[in-house]
Amino acid sequence: MSTPGPVAPTGDALAAVAPLSLDAVVLDPNGHLGGWQQRSAELSLPHCIDNLESSGALGNLRHVAGRGEQPFTGMWFADSDVYKTLEAAAWTGGAGALRGFVDDTVELLGAAQDSDGYLNSWYQLDHPADRWRDLRWGHELYCAGHLIQAAVAADRTGANGKLIEIATRFADLLVERFGPDGQDGICGHPEIETALVELYRQTGRRAYLDLAGRMIDLRGHRLLDSKNQAADIADRGFGLQYFQDHEPVRVATAATGHAVRQLYLEAGVVDVAVETGDAELLAASERIWDDLFATKTYLTGAHGSRHRDEAIGDAYELPSDRAYAETCAAIASFHWNWRLLLATGRHRYADEMERVLYNAIAVSTAVDGRHFFYSNPLQLRAGHDGSDEDAPSQRLSWYRCSCCPPNLARLLASLPGYLATTDPSGVQLHLYASATVRTSTAVLHVRTDYPWDGRIAITVDSAASEPWTLALRVPAWCADAFATIDGEPVEVDVEAGYLRLHRAWPASSTIVLELAMPVRLIAPHPRVDALRGCVALARGPLVYCVEQVDAGTGVVLDDIRLDPTEAPTGVVRDDLLDVPVAIAARAVVMDDQAPSPIYSGWQSTTPSGRPIELTAIPYYRWANREPGAMRVWLPVAVADVTKRSPS
């Protein structure tokens, strides 16, 4: 009950609700989230550690430390893979087999660090004269940020006490170089901002918070214009929007540019806002949120519509096939929404955490825990040209730029920290999973088959004798919620997204919350050109999809038209991966459309064809059987625009 998790606001922070310590929540490994956390720890994290070796990322650092001769290998920011993996190991406590990895790697980093605190193998090995000369593309501050995050995790959990020394040495160098008496500088890829605030929280040294705030306020003043860079290792023709450097953070109203950059930046913006009590800055971040979540978010909670510059794209530009929907952006969205939830207590942020976790984040990892998507499309066609590494037809074991797998590992290792919060009124449950939640107010035993079943049973133990409020989130997707306390129905009066139960809780009181989970047919905004005439299937927090392997070889997925007049239903299955609930829906398969001309004269027709029963599976489990086409959005069998005559 004493290890703060990621994001540990100080007592002075502007905060509506407070996080629990990391060890306050123990997920049941037999539950959905607990099982996922366990698979990540047992399969994904060791896979990442193996790949740090085989990708050359550790070899780069050994070379710097004089313990090897490997030429620099991998992306110029490959050090960050090491740091994120270290952070993941630290959040697990660095116990058992991980102890050696953590200690050895920290020792290596200490040996590789320059005497002035600098640490970045790409610059140290091959480009010593270019230090800090290309803040636009160099990723030096980005890598420093991930080092700091790892160090904070290691220090908080006690996994390692030395890494924080390495990180603060580097951070002190940053304060000297980029602080108020130094250079005006910001990083082309945000990350350092949130990291510095976390380091401030861990060390109490105000200079780190001030530097984070300074960098946020310097953003948007064209410091990253190539004209303002002494060196430029890459010019890919992207403008300042890519870096969110086109407009000051306090006045920007649109989410734009590189998705991960925008989202990492916002995490830092909220961190600075809450620690400095800067309501204007917090409002600026919520304004970006309003824009992003109203017009630029995939149904899965993912962001990024463009492959070319990994960018968010325009409002309503949300193609399913070319969804970039980078795994790291989904993780960043989870991090940002968590910070906004802590700052405001608003349910919409918890709703988005749930959506992105169960869909955009979950889909990235294969059942085997060792294959990953970098981008997470919502559609794949038969015969897909997946020759571009970022758009493969199946998950890959590792990537040239493999930022996502270790990012997943650090999120999953810290997952219990995100389930619940407290405030003076009591305890708030935001995410539902079988778990034990220990707070100073009470111990809660949560039992549920969520997300497959909407029944959540919570037993209250060791509760304070005073009345307090147990707040249970009722997700925005849920139209009908029911609740009982010790078997007695209670009125479900949802207030701002939460069922708030205020009373003195006798020992072993049991609350049962039932969130009705009918299959839902979802329609897109009429401005989303890519989805016109389509619906999607969802149940509970899960988005579903149709996969070729279930449709059978005779059916072209793109020739299917869903019959929306017959309500699709959930179907219990025990033969489908680890998925207990599929969806059955009625549809027609049109005659093979391949011979039709690509453009022809217009007429309005209602599609018809052979009736079939469709099976949809949860989106996050697609591409775990044989390769094939997939669709989240299905055209409906209503009047459509089709051919009449050659044209």
Added chain:
Amino acid sequence: MSTPGPVAPTGDALAAVAPLSLDAVVLDPNGHLGGWQQRSAELSLPHCIDNLESSGALGNLRHVAGRGEQPFTGMWFADSDVYKTLEAAAWTGGAGALRGFVDDTVELLGAAQDSDGYLNSWYQLDHPADRWRDLRWGHELYCAGHLIQAAVAADRTGANGKLIEIATRFADLLVERFGPDGQDGICGHPEIETALVELYRQTGRRAYLDLAGRMIDLRGHRLLDSKNQAADIADRGFGLQYFQDHEPVRVATAATGHAVRQLYLEAGVVDVAVETGDAELLAASERIWDDLFATKTYLTGAHGSRHRDEAIGDAYELPSDRAYAETCAAIASFHWNWRLLLATGRHRYADEMERVLYNAIAVSTAVDGRHFFYSNPLQLRAGHDGSDEDAPSQRLSWYRCSCCPPNLARLLASLPGYLATTDPSGVQLHLYASATVRTSTAVLHVRTDYPWDGRIAITVDSAASEPWTLALRVPAWCADAFATIDGEPVEVDVEAGYLRLHRAWPASSTIVLELAMPVRLIAPHPRVDALRGCVALARGPLVYCVEQVDAGTGVVLDDIRLDPTEAPTGVVRDDLLDVPVAIAARAVVMDDQAPSPIYSGWQSTTPSGRPIELTAIPYYRWANREPGAMRVWLPVAVADVTKRSPS
């Protein structure tokens, strides 16, 4: 009557119809195509020449020649911009003000060329040890190809007699290095293949043709795998499909990978096939055509659906907003279709030449002749994130990679060569424009306001006294054609896309062909997700679009629903750029849809709203007034899928 144009098949070539010499056709500068050609010569070509100077492309070569010290500037294949501009100047005959540019540049190239024939300023200046070590990305053979094309043009037109010596010296080096006794090598970017065949045609030296054929047959055997390259200046995570090196040319069935690479390759494939009489190879190219034009072609004739790797994309992956539709790919399609037309005489190739010329190629250039699109989207939203150079909101004056403007200049300079062909039966007219066409059979005077009006009047002069056939293409878009000869109606019996009029032609016979040009409503193939529920407007060969400036500020283009039950009509205008015919259509503007949630419950509704009259302009003239949104494809006001309840 003696200057062959681009593509001059030898007497032995497998050819259905034969091109005319370049000076056999004179376009009327008051006509549509003639005016375009003139604007290109007077505005665009001088602009390109200016930019060769300001971009540093000429400075690179001067440095190689010891006449300057400019560090290498621009893309590593910047030499090709010089060659394409030279080719454009050569096709104009290199007369007048161009004489100095051509002669000076050729002299410079001679001075820059190494004694062994090698010429490539990027390698010569900074990477002499890496010659031929990265065929995957190095573009050495690509640049050599454009040098050869320029030399062929200069030699054919007599613009300059020295350049062919420089080119053949380089080509001889290529034969030595990559010929049957040399290295197995192909270029990451095709172009050398078609260039070598043209050089063979110009010089009669069989070794050049053989080398082109060898390179085509070596393709698809993974020579471009990075493992097979001695050096690798870039690894962007693209697979072998990007280079069309995943499958041998003779067995490939799908158009795939980088669009310009695929299309340039196919031009070379047809060139080799016809010169070697290789019917199998020709059939392979037509198979690629079948795939590309049935499933992967924009309504404008453009190709390339992806920005990330400038790739063709999957079948039916044709987003309007993210259409890459590179100008160079459109030019390449024109070149390839011309070669296929010569080889086969099939009208479908002439139809595609017309479509791509009037739409995808024409749209690239601004009215001022000095601003260009690199990519040519079919939709732009208000508030577009155009910070990526390849997706600007307006045409740019020049690009970091400015391959397109000089490519346009060389096409427009040679445009007259593509209007007509001959065969033993007589003369074929493929493209309609006011022009004089001189053949050994007859002189034809063509008068028309095409593409605004479908009336084409052709006066036959100096005709052979024997009967011969005048074949007039009836475009696939035309459902009703009428014709008279000297005022007498003739039966329009369209045979394989041509009205074939066989007779002895008395002097001054006048044929009038009338191609009816009602406004057409075009529907997409039902598998094109990006266009579901939409129609496009076209008239004659021109695709139309709706632009914000015509809709007025109160109307959000994306909230417009076309009423397809009221036929849109052509409207004569004299106040709209240089566009004499706009289209008027009935539509409704729905209430502002911005406040709607991005995802919600489903119901089927018919959109309703305020009726308006829409003005559509030819697509190729958009973005010539104030910046704003644009749409080619318009949703129709039939049943749609919209919101019912929060979800």
